[in-house]
Amino acid sequence: MALIVQKYGGSSVADAAGIKRVAKRIVDTLKSGTQVVVVVSAMGDTTDELIDLANQVTPNPPGRELDMLLTAGERISMAVLAMAIADLGVEARSYTGSQAGVITDSVHGKARIIDVTPGRISEALAAGAIPIVAGFQGVAQATKDITTLGRGGSDTTAVALAAALGADACEIYTDVDGIFSADPRRVPKAQHVPYITYEEMMELAAMGAKVLHLRCVEYARRFNLPIHVRSSFSDRVGTWVMSDAVLKEKKVEQPIISGVAHDLSEAKITVVGVPDKPGNAASIFEAIANANVNIDMIVQNVTTTATSSTDITFTCPKTDREMAVKTLEALKPTIGFNSVEFDEDIAKVSLIGAGMRSHPGVSASFFRALASADVNIEAISTSEIRISVVIRAGQTDAAVQAVHTAFGLDGSGEAVVYGGTGR
């Protein structure tokens, strides 16, 4: 009997009606002859409401306590979902991350999964019950304290659990029909992407596509677990995320370019006048890593011969900006740079496609498309299957649209868009 893990995001379980709809979908899957394990996020705006409550008592809630508070969200949604399934005549049992064996490190707010020991989930399956697992949360191996996994954490829970249980696939239910060649909210002619490789999906996720989180795709790739991203509001097939090899086996024809992503959530930080000495870059990025700031693009300018110093620029989430600047300011006496500058009014636009490996000239066409839309490029970074630029935030739509059209991605129909995103 096939086993799949289904993950439902906050927008799919926003209210009692949504929970009942999802319950029916789960029971239908079981009745079609497939074993199901469910991972669920907190209902709708619960997480934001809990954060508001915390902020009413203190501007700086301790990470341990904030995690304890936020995990109440999934506790509510999973119990109510289990009740709704029971109401349809099928036994369901809810489990916290800790009960489901999701073991993490001790970094509150963005813990990483280090092991999954789903003994109780297997027992529930063997007893014919549907296990409902809280997404986004785990228990720290060292302290036994409750942790949360940070943005996209529920997706990661689902994939990690699917891998540990040896599931055949992981279905990620959201409010859109999968992956599109660009954000359908910004590019009306964005096209649905039926298949995509892990590598492309990782680049898309890292570059700001909100549908799947980077860590979840990394995890799936490591275990070669197929992910099906689809909408809980329709029965349409979504996007399958698979390995290059499996796609070739299936004889799926892959396009050169799979999509255009944009990201408005990052800030640009520049360390000005770093003395050109071995070890300075290492010191800077070690300090940043120790402060648990996730950095993304790194650009270092050519050293000015006159001053023997250089500027180092990187991007990081806006939410980490204050911590990053504080950390760098503390290094100033040791390293002896001039200043730390930051800019939050930026966007990152990326072109992604496994096919660009073998097609020269993609970068040139990308820069040409941006130039014809009068978009100025402030920084460039590339990987084997991606090219990204930093531009002014206000030019995001113009840039994404121009690139989408230039690479022949515009479809004939209009994409369907639903509101909201889960976590």
Add this chain to the structure above:
Amino acid sequence: MALIVQKYGGSSVADAAGIKRVAKRIVDTLKSGTQVVVVVSAMGDTTDELIDLANQVTPNPPGRELDMLLTAGERISMAVLAMAIADLGVEARSYTGSQAGVITDSVHGKARIIDVTPGRISEALAAGAIPIVAGFQGVAQATKDITTLGRGGSDTTAVALAAALGADACEIYTDVDGIFSADPRRVPKAQHVPYITYEEMMELAAMGAKVLHLRCVEYARRFNLPIHVRSSFSDRVGTWVMSDAVLKEKKVEQPIISGVAHDLSEAKITVVGVPDKPGNAASIFEAIANANVNIDMIVQNVTTTATSSTDITFTCPKTDREMAVKTLEALKPTIGFNSVEFDEDIAKVSLIGAGMRSHPGVSASFFRALASADVNIEAISTSEIRISVVIRAGQTDAAVQAVHTAFGLDGSGEAVVYGGTGR
């Protein structure tokens, strides 16, 4: 260094302002040189809101899932309270019932504590942090599932934890200044009771006084742990609940009668025409106990010689009435009684006082007081330190007032009453 356990009910932590007020009280206690462990209930109406949510998806939520859902309430209040304490510069760490070592049986919705192993609480105290423990909840020894303790469960958590930690006292914070000689909402001249014995308090609690729950007092009595019931809205001394022996040591003068209690939450059930055969009563009450129905008064009429049958009447919580009737109907073929009748329009009024042991005539004065208020008595039950009657619900106020006056309990001032009750 003295150690006390403080328990704050839902009305004390109804909103962010309440939580901050409670946090300050806790930190003040610590600064006065006393170690503190805190037990907290869910905020204000959280529990009712969660039950509403459950009822939106099913009329019959499974007990396991309802417990999982409801325990989210304390998770929220304890984390936010820990944050508010941290904001005052003192470290606080929140713990679920399971983390605090509250081990229970597996009866969802009304689990009983069977062991308390507060290792993590002791560690937190040793580290100089204030432990905040979720009231009302535990973990089942057999199934490892989360359980709730039922009505008054947070009080029981506090007393059980205080006993396990060897605390000097347990402070139960509520929205009234302790115990009164009658409900101040019904008897304006009700007087504050400064000291009361465990036995009297147990009778008061069992007879409907809402301030402390029966099980919590039983627990305190077993471990000879002093309880101080007081208001979190004032600094006034509340009511000390202690053993007879300790009160005598302290040379506290005890009145003959400590108070009048009433209870509108019970239903009266009568099994009509039970054949007069050994074992029938046992069969009836075994079946009722197996259905987890808590029964209170039991009255059996004299056997009618003509029919060789009798009527058995008992009272139980209205919420258990349906289950009790269903259970009894199933016994009808085996036992061969005539019918099961029930009546929910009743009240129980009780007079409680350790002094009545040595004072004859208390019952007669009690019945006389009811008679002069034109109150008809439908059933009578007595213990060594209590006498209770079942009357029509509509006559509750008249009965309580008449008895309160007849026994000289009316004070000169008016009692202060605050709204709401915790769990």
